[in-house]
Structure formats: C-alpha cells, structure tokens
Amino acid sequence: SDQPRHGPSAPYTPYTPKPSGSWLRRLLGLSWAWLFAGCWAQAPADPRALDFAKNFSDHCLNSRANWSLKRDELNRRWRKLASPQSASFLSGQAGQAWHVPSVENEGNMVLSMGSKKEFCALFARRAERLEAERLFQLLVANSPPPWRVQALDEVWSGQGTERRHSLSYVWLDAQGQARWLFTLTTSEFEQPSIQALASVTSLGP
Numbered sequence: 001s002d003q004p005r006h007g008p009s010a011p012y013t014p015y016t017p018k019p020s021g022s023w024l025r026r027l028l029g030l031s032w033a034w035l036f037a038g039c040w041a042q043a044p045a046d047p048r049a050l051d052f053a054k055n056f057s058d059h060c061l062n063s064r065a066n067w068s069l070k071r072d073e074l075n076r077r078w079r080k081l082a083s084p085q086s087a088s089f090l091s092g093q094a095g096q097a098w099h100v101p102s103v104e105n106e107g108n109m110v111l112s113m114g115s116k117k118e119f120c121a122l123f124a125r126r127a128e129r130l131e132a133e134r135l136f137q138l139l140v141a142n143s144p145p146p147w148r149v150q151a152l153d154e155v156w157s158g159q160g161t162e163r164r165h166s167l168s169y170v171w172l173d174a175q176g177q178a179r180w181l182f183t184l185t186t187s188e189f190e191q192p193s194i195q196a197l198a199s200v201t202s203l204g205p
Contacts, residue, residue: 046127046128046131046132047104047105048105048108048124048126048127048128049127049128049131049132049135049196050131050135051102051104051105051108051109051127052109052122052124052127052132052135052196052198053132053135053136053138053139055100055109055111055122056122056136056139056198057139059074059111059120059122060111060120060121060122060198060199060200061139061140061182061200063120064120064180064200064202067113067118067120070113070120071096071113071115074096074098074111074113075096078098078099078100078101078111079098079099079101080096080097080098081096081097081098081099081110085097086112089110089112089121089123090112090114093114093116093117093119094114094115094116094117095112095113095114095115095116095117095119096112096113096115097110097111097112097113098110098111098112100122107125108124108125108126108127109122109123109124109125110122110123111123117201118201118202119199119200119201119202120199120200121197121198121199122197122198122199123194123196123197124194124195124196124197125192125193125194125195126195127186127195127196129165129186129187129188129195129196132184132186132195132196132198133165133167133184133186136167136182136184136198137167139182140169140171140182141169143171146173146174147171147172147173147179147180148171148172148176149169149170149171149172150169150170150171150172150178151168151169152168152169152170153168154166154167155168158188162187162188162189163187163188163189164185164186164187164188165185165186165188166183166184166185167183167184168181168182168183168184169181169182169183170182170203177204178203178204179202179203179204180200180201180202180203181199181200181201181203182198182199182200183197183198183199183200183201184196184197184198184199185197
C-alpha cells in the first residue's frame with residue numbers, strides 16, 4: 001500500500017481534505033469504480049456476458065464524455081471493419097465499427113460509434129441473456145451524482161423463441177433534462193446472429 005502504516009506507537013492524525021470540486025470528482029470516481037468492482041466480483045454464469053458488460057462499461061459508458069478521443073484510440077489499437085461490413089452495425093448513421101479483441105471470446109463482439117450522431121453500441125453474437133441483463137442493470141440502473149435515472153417501459157417484440165427483450169434507462173442532469181439513453185436488447189432465439197446489443201446515445205449537449 002502507498003499509505004504509511006500507523007501502529008500503536010505512531011499516533012495518526014487524520015487528513016481532512018478541502019471540499020474542492022476536483023476532490024469531489026475523484027471521490028465519486030473512486031466510489032463508482034468500487035461499485036463496478038463489486039459487480040464483476042460475482043462470478044457470472046456466462047463469462048461472455050461479463051466480457052460484454054466490461055467492454056460496454058470501458059468503451060461506451062465511461063468514454064461518453066469524449067467519444068472522439070475514444071475513436072482515435074480504437075483506430076490505433078483495434079481492427080476496423082471495412083465500410084460495407086460496418087454499415088450493418090451503424091443503423092444507417094455515419095461512423096466506424098471495430099472487431100473487439102478478446103483472449104477467450106475472439107470474434108464474438110463488434111463495437112460501433114457514430115461520427116455525427118453521438119452513440120456507442122456493442123454487439124455480441126453470444127452472451128447469456130439474463131446474465132447480460134443483470135450486468136447491464138448494475139451498470140446503468142443506478143447513476144453516480146449528479147445524474148438521476150428514469151427507467152423506461154420494457155419492450156418485448158417478436159414471437160415464440162424469436163422474442164427480443166429491450167431494457168432502457170435515461171440519465172437526467174441536475175435540471176431534469178434527459179442527456180443519455182442506455183438500451184439493451186437481447187434475443188431468446190437459440191442461434192441468433194446477434195444475441196445482445198447494448199448502446200448509449202447522447203440526447204443533448
């Protein structure tokens with residue numbers, strides 16, 4: 001540990017930091033990191049669902065304040081899909097898509113980001129549906145201050161074994177304005193082309 005050890009012979013005088021904005025941001029960031037660590041500590045039924053949630057957290061959720069910087073990073077580190085192939089992951093929007101590298105689940109995920117409309121989306125060929133939903137809710141159903149969360153109505157579409165389930169949450173700022181939309185859609189189909197799709201979309205400046 002970087003902190004000095006204080007035994008019985010070394011009296012400890014606690015340090016009281018000034019309540020500055022930068023200190024509060026650091027404290028909130030650490031608290032949020034500890035919350036995520038607790039999420040990952042629960043061994044999931046499907047490691048692909050955990051891999052999916054961690055990549056969504058790292059590259060979409062935690063990068064939403066500066067996606068242009070994240071795009072530059074991914075262009076340096078990841079293999080970009082060619083334009084015809086990436087189009088199916090962009091829903092008609094301008095942007096880029098990349099193969100997500102993974103030691104144990106290579107080829108399972110693709111990440112896309114818009115260049116005009118601000119969104120980030122992660123696609124998984126396979127991720128256990130209920131586990132993906134549990135981890136997604138742990139990430140976005142509770143927000144760090146000053147954000148507030150509003151859950152939207154769940155949506156079921158399709159029929160029989162081809163049903164799809166969508167969960168959506170909106171993060172509102174301190175003035176009550178909707179700023180971020182988070183959505184997860186999963187498929188009950190046994191062999192879907194995409195089993196899980198998580199996205200975050202900017203709703204305003």
